[in-house]
Structures are given as C-alpha cells and as structure tokens.
Amino acid sequence: MTNFIENSGGHFGEFGGCFAPELLQPVLRKVTQTFEKFKTSTTLQSEFNELLRNFAGRPTPIYHAKNYSPKNGAQIWVKREDLLHGGAHKTNNVIGQALIAREMGAKYLIAETGAGQHGIATAMAGAHFNLPVKVFMGAKDVARQQVNVERMRLLGAEVISVDTGSSSLKDAINEAMRYWISHAEDTYYMFGTAAGPHPFPELVARFQRVIGDEARAQILEQTGKLPAQVLACVGGGSNAIGIFQAFLEDKETKLVGVEPAGDNIKHGLTIGRGVTGCLHGSISKVNCDENGQIEESHSISAGLDYPGVSPIHAYLDQLGDAQYVGITDDEAMEALLKFSRCEGIIPALESSHALAEAFKRADKMNADEILMVNLSGRGDKDLHTVFEYLEKS
Amino acid sequence: MNRYQQTFERLKKEDKIAFIPFWMLGDPNPEASLEAVKTIAEQADILELGLPFSDPLADGPTIQAAVNRSLQAGMNTEKCLEQIMIIRADFPEKPIGLLVYLNLVLQYGINRFFTDCKKTGIDSILIPEMPVEEIKLVESAAQENQIDLVFLLSTNTPQDRRQKIYDHSGGFVYTVSKPSITGAKTDLSDDTLALVQELKSQTDLPICVGFGISTPEHIKALKKAGADGAIIGSELINIYQKEGLEALNDFALSCASST
Numbered sequence: 001m002t003n004f005i006e007n008s009g010g011h012f013g014e015f016g017g018c019f020a021p022e023l024l025q026p027v028l029r030k031v032t033q034t035f036e037k038f039k040t041s042t043t044l045q046s047e048f049n050e051l052l053r054n055f056a057g058r059p060t061p062i063y064h065a066k067n068y069s070p071k072n073g074a075q076i077w078v079k080r081e082d083l084l085h086g087g088a089h090k091t092n093n094v095i096g097q098a099l100i101a102r103e104m105g106a107k108y109l110i111a112e113t114g115a116g117q118h119g120i121a122t123a124m125a126g127a128h129f130n131l132p133v134k135v136f137m138g139a140k141d142v143a144r145q146q147v148n149v150e151r152m153r154l155l156g157a158e159v160i161s162v163d164t165g166s167s168s169l170k171d172a173i174n175e176a177m178r179y180w181i182s183h184a185e186d187t188y189y190m191f192g193t194a195a196g197p198h199p200f201p202e203l204v205a206r207f208q209r210v211i212g213d214e215a216r217a218q219i220l221e222q223t224g225k226l227p228a229q230v231l232a233c234v235g236g237g238s239n240a241i242g243i244f245q246a247f248l249e250d251k252e253t254k255l256v257g258v259e260p261a262g263d264n265i266k267h268g269l270t271i272g273r274g275v276t277g278c279l280h281g282s283i284s285k286v287n288c289d290e291n292g293q294i295e296e297s298h299s300i301s302a303g304l305d306y307p308g309v310s311p312i313h314a315y316l317d318q319l320g321d322a323q324y325v326g327i328t329d330d331e332a333m334e335a336l337l338k339f340s341r342c343e344g345i346i347p348a349l350e351s352s353h354a355l356a357e358a359f360k361r362a363d364k365m366n367a368d369e370i371l372m373v374n375l376s377g378r379g380d381k382d383l384h385t386v387f388e389y390l391e392k393s
Numbered sequence: 394m395n396r397y398q399q400t401f402e403r404l405k406k407e408d409k410i411a412f413i414p415f416w417m418l419g420d421p422n423p424e425a426s427l428e429a430v431k432t433i434a435e436q437a438d439i440l441e442l443g444l445p446f447s448d449p450l451a452d453g454p455t456i457q458a459a460v461n462r463s464l465q466a467g468m469n470t471e472k473c474l475e476q477i478m479i480i481r482a483d484f485p486e487k488p489i490g491l492l493v494y495l496n497l498v499l500q501y502g503i504n505r506f507f508t509d510c511k512k513t514g515i516d517s518i519l520i521p522e523m524p525v526e527e528i529k530l531v532e533s534a535a536q537e538n539q540i541d542l543v544f545l546l547s548t549n550t551p552q553d554r555r556q557k558i559y560d561h562s563g564g565f566v567y568t569v570s571k572p573s574i575t576g577a578k579t580d581l582s583d584d585t586l587a588l589v590q591e592l593k594s595q596t597d598l599p600i601c602v603g604f605g606i607s608t609p610e611h612i613k614a615l616k617k618a619g620a621d622g623a624i625i626g627s628e629l630i631n632i633y634q635k636e637g638l639e640a641l642n643d644f645a646l647s648c649a650s651s652t
Contacts (some may be wrong), residue, residue, distance in 0.1 A: 020524045021451040022545035177450045182573045241589040291469040292500035293447040
C-alpha cells in the first residue's frame with residue numbers, strides 16, 4: 001500500500017491527473033523528470049536530509065500530552081511539527097521543492113499562500129538558496145495574517161495581494177498559475193499542498209513523508225506500540241498525507257483526517273460534502289454548485305480555508321483507508337485554548353481541529369490506547385484571530 | 394464533410410483565412426450577449442464560444458471580468474446551451490466551437506454534456522486544462538457524438554507531444570501565440586509566425602492562432618505566415634465594453650475584411 005503514491009503516475013483511481021493548461025505541460029514534465037532524478041539520487045537525498053536536520057531542525061519530537069488527555073481515556077501524543085523552523089510542517093516541502101527548482105535551473109520562485117505559513121517557508125527557502133521569491137496571497141488573507149506578511153517581507157519575499165475572484169487562497173493559486181504560464185522558462189512554482197496537477201500531489205507527499213516516518217519510529221521506541229488512531233487536519237492535506245503514509249500498512253492503526261466544518265453552514269468540508277470535480281489541475285473532491293462554479297469555503301483557520309483537497313485523500317476516502325470528519329470553528333477554538341493552558345503549547349488553529357477530534361475520541365477509548373495527532377504548526381500567527389473571537393463571545 | 398471541413402475548403406478556394414471571434418456566453422448579460430454574438434457571427438467564419446467558469450486559470454483579466462459579469466447575470470451551463478441552440482438556428486452553416494473548463498463538464502455529466510452539445514449543434518469542444526494525455530476521460534463521449542476535440546499547442550510544446558495532439562485533434566489546432574494567458578497584446582512575435590510555418594509542414598489540420606491576437610494587422614500577418622485562422626477574443630470584449638455594439642460590429646467587419 002505504501003508505494004501506491006509513488007507508483008501512481010499521478011492517477012489515484014479516478015482522482016488525480018495533470019489537468020493543467022497546455023502551456024504548463026512542458027514545465028510540469030520537467031518537474032516530474034527532476035523529481036524522478038531526486039528519487040534515485042543519493043546525493044540529492046542526503047542534501048535534503050542534511051537541510052532537514054540542520055536548517056529545519058529535524059527530527060521533531062513527539063510529546064505525550066498527559067494533561068490534555070482525558071482521565072480514563074486514550075492517551076494523546078502529538079508530533080511536534082510546530083517546533084520545525086518556520087513554525088509549521090511546510091518547511092519540509094519547500095526544502096525538497098527548492099532542491100528540485102535548483103536542479104531544474106530555475107532563477108525565481110513563486111508560491112501561493114493562505115495562512116502565510118507556506119509563503120514564509122518559501123521565503124526562507126528562497127533566502128537560503130538565493131532565489132528571489134514572489135508570494136501570491138488573497139487580499140482577504142493579507143488582511144487577517146498581517147504578521148506573516150511582514151515575516152515574508154523581512155525574509156526578502158515580495159507579497160502580491162490578489163483581489164480577483166473571492167480574494168482567498170483559491171484565487172491566489174489561480175494567479176500563481178497564471179503567472180507561471182507566462183514565466184515557466186525561468187520560474188519554479190512551489191506548490192504548497194499535496195494537490196494540483198501531477199506531479200505535485202506525489203511530490204509534496206514525498207517531501208512530507210518524513211513526519212510519519214519519524215513519528216512511527218518514535219512512538220514504537222517510546223511506548224512499544226503503535227497508535228490506535230492517527231489524526232491530522234486536512235485543508236489541502238499535506239500534513240495529513242505526511243503523517244498517514246507511514247501507517248498505511250498498519251492494520252491496527254486508523255487514519256482520521258479532520259476537515260473544517262466552519263459554522264456548519266459555511267464550511268470547508270471538501271471530502272465531507274464535496275463532489276468529484278476538477279480544480280487547480282487535478283480531479284478530486286471539490287465544493288461547487290450544481291453547475292460547477294467553485295464555492296467559497298469558510299474556516300476560522302486560513303490554512304484550511306480551501307474548496308479543494310488532495311486527490312490522494314479523495315482516494316483514501318473512497319478506499320475506506322482513511323476516515324474524514326469535520327470539526328467546527330468553535331470546537332477548534334476551544335481545543336486551542338484548552339491545549340495552550342494545560343500543556344503550555346499554543347497549537348495552530350488548523351492543528352486544533354485535529355486536537356478537538358482527538359479529545360472527543362479519546363474520551364470513549366481505553367487508557368492503554370494511543371492517539372497520535374499531527375501538531376502541524378504553532379498558533380502564534382493566530383493570536384489576532386483568537387482575541388477577536390474571544391471579544392465577540 | 395463536416396462544417397469545419399466545408400468552411401476551410403471554402404476559405405481555401407477564396408484564398409482567405411478564418412476569422413474566429415470568441416465570446417463569453419452571458420457577457421454582459423444573457424440578452425445582450427446573444428445580441429453581441431449574433432452581431433459578430435455575421436462576420437465570422439467560425440464561432441468560438443466560452444462557458445463561464447468561476448476559476449478560469451488560463452484566462453487574463455479581460456475574460457475573467459467577462460466571466461464575472463456573466464455569472465452575476467445568472468448564466469449557467471443549461472442557459473448557455475439554450476443560447477447556442479438559438480445561434481445555431483440563425484447560422485446553420487458556421488462551425489461553433491465551445492471552450493469549457495473541465496469542472497463544468499464533470500458536474501453536468503460527461504456523456505450528458507457531449508450529447509446535449511451535439512443536440513445544440515456544437516462542432517468542437519476545447520477543454521483548456523485537458524492535455525492530450527488525459528483524453529481518455531472524454532474521448533468516447535466525443536466520438537459517439539461526433540464532436541471534434543480541439544487542443545492547444547504552443548511554441549514550447551515538444552515534438553513528441555505535437556504528434557499526439559495532431560493524432561487526437563479534430564476541427565483545427567488551436568495554436569497559442571506565445572506562452573501566456575489570454576489577453577489583447579500589441580505585437581505578434583516572430584516565434585509565433587515561425588511556429589505556424591513549422592506546424593503547417595507537420596500536419597494537414599488547419600492551424601488557427603489565438604491568445605494575444607487583437608488587430609486586423611495581426612490577421613494579415615498570420616495569413617502571410619500561412620495560418621488558416623485567427624482567433625480574437627479579449628479585444629472584442631474590450632471594444633464592446635468601451636464603445637458598445639456598433640463599434641463591435643465595425644471591428645468585426647474590419648477583421649473579416651483582413652482575412
């Protein structure tokens with residue numbers, strides 16, 4: 001099962017594919033070829049691993065959240081991707097993709113960003129590899145993630161505010177794609193999640209695989225057993241596929257993806273309520289109206305606010321190899337506050353969706369069972385949103 | 394012979410190339426759109442019509458704005474097909490090509506979409522984000538309904554893929570003037586003209602050029618280079634937005650007289 005992603009050629013059952021305009025097909029092929037080279041090159045892989053270790057700070061620890069775990073329920077452990085350089089799992093992906101970009105001879109990097117974490121990670125990688133960076137960000141997100149915008153600028157990136165469409169993440173991706181169409185000769189597009197046209201889903205899954213590889217070895221070493229369930233939040237789905245992959249062959253471990261249920265009316269439940277469709281280069285689940293017009297998603301966490309999702313998750317859902325559930329804005333916020341106060345760790349609002357679901361489940365399980373949550377990022381970036389929420393309620 | 398073959402045959406005899414205007418259905422609203430399409434259709438050899446999609450990632454600002462106007466006016470796939478049926482009745486001989494993003498086809502249902510397109514008299518369909526490698530998805534529906542699939546081809550499309558595109562294309566090859574999104578541009582690059590000559594030596598399919606074609610001079614230059622047609626979209630929309638229907642008619646006339 002583990003190799004189904006690598007051997008897919010970009011098709012995961014009826015999902016995936018390379019549905020990008022003709023003008024991008026040549027550069028996407030070049031990315032695929034360069035990625036194939038990475039897969040067989042021990043030199044490139046050791047450079048990747050060395051940067052993960054010394055630049056990004058891997059391995060990240062796992063931590064037993066004893067205080068957050070229910071008294072007589074399952075024990076919750078978290079994978080500390082919040083401790084990764086940059087403050088989220090996004091750094092794994094950008095290091096890998098920056099190596100691909102360098103190998104391709106690209107002179108410039110572009111990226112889209114929602115919450116700003118992938119933009120920051122790309123800006124960091126651009127600075128490290130000495131490649132100028134342009135980050136496309138929805139005007140709405142620029143307003144609600146000001147601190148991250150300043151961080152990107154400090155790192156030398158140019159932030160381009162996108163006010164087309166709904167001025168959110170999906171529009172930032174549209175603009176980045178359009179820019180890439182006209183600049184594919186010397187520019188590499190650092191796609192932020194395991195979605196988009198082939199080879200991005202596979203490529204991003206590969207660079208995020210380290211999360212699960214580490215976590216599985218760590219939990220076995222520290223507890224002598226595998227988790228009963230592994231949980232991760234799903235927007236585009238890169239942190240979730242990153243941790244899920246290592247457990248795909250472990251029959252005793254259930255995989256649970258947590259999507260944003262928003263206020264239950266407006267939401268980002270792409271697998272939960274979406275239909276099979278095509279957005280941003282691959283066939284997957286999408287939220288759209290009956291005519292096919294993409295609908296705006298909603299989540300209190302900018303990083304999950306996306307009407308599309310990785311075709312790999314759509315496939316895992318169809319196979320029944322992973323289960324996908326929803327957590328509301330309120331539940332996620334409650335988990336963020338509780339986790340901060342009882343564990344001394346401020347989780348990102350995105351990751352707080354997975355923490356909320358974990359607590360619900362742990363309460364009904366046995367004390368000798370383990371739930372592993374991917375704590376995909378830290379919550380410092382969300383302070384503004386948290387205080388605004390607290391003032392309103 | 395189908396409508397495309399008849400049209401290109403006729404143009405060859407007349408020593409002309411095809412004037413192919415593009416219009417976004419429903420822009421600026423369904424009634425005005427129908428009027429605009431009928432106006433340009435009078436001058437057109439082939440009509441290229443777009444279905445509005447919320448996230449048109451191959452399109453520049455002009456067509457994005459057209460899409461927004463159309464969607465805000467309540468346009469959807471069924472209404473677009475109804476309009477095409479009216480246009481078809483008025484222009485029984487002219488080939489009509491449809492440009493549609495994949496998600497609209499998927500939500501309508503692939504087989505149902507192609508069947509209904511056939512009923513309305515559509516001759517070809519171009520799905521801008523579907524490369525020839527992914528053709529399996531729609532190929533049988535297209536064949537069953539005898540609808541040609543049109544593909545984009547650009548200066549950076551390598552030779553092995555060009556051959557695949559020729560093998561699966563019907564109607565014509567939609568040649569992109571240079572790697573860019575849609576939109577009116579001021580000059581036509583030498584690369585594009587060279588590409589036309591190169592493609593003509595490789596295939597018998599008609600070579601039509603779009604993306605960035607915006608003046609009668611461009612049409613003349615394409616004719617000189619040996620192209621079989623010129624596709625103009627954004628500039629028509631710009632003119633209509635700025636100066637209205639009469640100016641649109643004048644511009645279409647001057648395009649048609651430059652073929």
